[in-house]
Amino acid sequence: MLPYWRLSAYYFFYFGFVGAFSPYFTLYLQSLQFTAADIAILMSLMQVMRILAPNLWGWLAERVGVPVLIVRLSAVASLAGFGLFFLTTEFAGIFVGMALMAFFWSAALPLIESVTFSHLGDQGHRYASIRVWGSVGFIVAVLGIGHALEDLPITATLWMTALVLAGIVLCAFLVPDAAPPAVQRVPMSLRQVLARAEVRALLGACFFMSAAHGALYVFYSIHLVDNGYGKALVGWMWTLGVVAEIVVFLFMPRLMKRYTLRAMLLVSFTAAVLRFLLIGWGVGSLALLVLAQLLHGATFGAYHAAAIAAINQWFPGKLQSRGQALYGSLSFGAGGMFGGLLSGLTWDAIGSAWTYSLGSAFALAGLLWLIKGWRPVLPSMPAKD
Template sequence: MSADNTRVSRSIPSFRLSKYYFVYFASLGIFLPYWAIYLQSLGFNIAEIGQLIAMIPATKIIAPILWGWIADKTGKRVRVVRITSLLAIVLFTAIYQVRDYWSMVAVTLAFSFFWNASLPLFEAVTLAFLENNPYRYSLIRLWGSIGFILTVTVTGIALDYYPPLILPQFAFACLLLLWIISLTLPEPEVTIRHTIKGQLGQILCQRSIIALLVVFMLIQLSHGPYYALYSLFLEQKGYSGTETGLLWATGVIAEIGLFLLMPYLLTRFTMRSIILISILLSILRWMLISQYANQPVVLYFAQGLHAASFGSAHVAAVHMIHQQFGVHFQSIGQALYASISFGLGGMLGSYYSGWFWQRFGPEYVFMGASVVCMIALVIAWLWIDDNPVMGHVELLVVEEDL
């Protein structure tokens, strides 16, 4: 990748970047584990819940690419994050007024179109600040996991005492705080004088890039039943709200441990090796959930594998996209990754998990997720190239933590 005439600021506003991740994933700690329970309390059936949950990642197919293109075109990534965060809040307020299926579809699509745009743009912002220190990404990103743990645990306990109607209030508070934090973020100083014509097309035509995007679409498809219906699955098996929250938190605690290890792992293993191991452990995870849901010890172990099925896989993907797309196309690169994996993969996984649940039962749904990961493993083995490990990175950088 050519980075001619490009200047990237070395000042890293670590504290502010970490706060944004913390609050964004705190909001995710409400939507992922518990939104299905809220929808069920409104009277929607399992198939409708799966479809409504699928609406959220469905907007990731288009929104990140559109907003990523605007951000790269204008060079104002943080400004776009602020605008999309504000519009997400405004549109989410309509959730209090709707109770029928089609109105809920409309509100979900509207607010998530803007909410889903902000994270891939923010990933590009973070990596722009970390241009010379990419190993620090996981150390900043882990604060998102801490935010997720906090809300998933507190919300789980709250649901043992209060009805699911409290969930929109929790979500609104997180969305409002997210917008306020976005106002404090500086714009990364990236100046690009020119790019090579046709360069983006050349990147997208690379076999390894195509394989990477397909593999992560399949990985996120396999997570569809987990994100959409896992809490309902646990409720069906007799687990309390507190136990459900602790199981979700266990997965993210393992993820945090992984993020702390990633700077070490990235200097000793290739991205391809990390991805292959992550997929193998994902296959094991979905099999255990499918067959041993009545055994809490096994479920806690399976939740620990979230460190691999999401944590290490995601970090490896973000770094590979960053390497392959270069500074010229960071926003669109991260947007494509979010759109195809979390968007298309997440939508298909959520939609079909509800459909298959009704016809075959949840155990078969999670076993199907392991089969999807087996397909991803074959594609990754055959077509993802072996990127070199990251070399030693100088630790002394300018940090702005205010």
């Protein structure tokens, strides 16, 4: 039987950590009197490790065949790395803690994705209904901790985030092993999979999609506040995007039965082109900003679910872990780091509107690569007499 709730609980706490850590840990670092450069260096370790660690752990899981054991060890080790923050407030100590925590934390998601699809088997269309609990966890954490910090000191964020990490550890030990995939008659190597044009097109497009989101994740809150919006509205705008993501995840099983993965990805990239233009040039209109946030359901929700499903199909058997690792490192790792760093260079030089226009251009580049590199499969014609 599908361990639906145990898998869902893992996603709940895993992305709950993102909601607890990303918005508030920078405020904790600021309270330690670190400079903006120090904070940027520390936070960039999360993206750097998402480039390096998943491929190493994916290769190890492929070799030893125990992905769940690695997920459990990574959960314990990431909590131990985070524990260093309680012992020091010096830059060097926090740097070591961040590096350790990020290295092990980033190992888990590609592996748990492959384990989830192994449990799903031929029910891959149900993935979105499990992944949606990660979005719920993000909302609970970001709103709950934000409300708590109105009355608690900023140092309390360490304890609350550590509690979420402890939840990841517990759920990691509850997730059962999946049945090993059936041995294929014609084994495929990683090089053979990557030689396919559609595989390269998807991975390249995913790099551009994450690069397109770089300015969003780094400067969106600043963008709104600088244009006269209150901080309370900023929090709810972030929540609106995740709610849209949840709605899309709930409908994905039906959509995947009706539309091809390629079609859903093309719609998602088209929505991203529009979304970042709206954020950049339509910031004076709350209605346009709301529309842009609702498009997050397509630019992340539909995009991620379809991309993960394609990776699952194209990287069979033991290659699943490697495929998920490549997807994560090239998109959220390399693409996210590139887009974030570039937006930091252009924000003051060319302004916010043109910076978001650059993100729209990245999404357009990904869209064109998909159209050219991933050709639709045409139905075969019956032979004529």
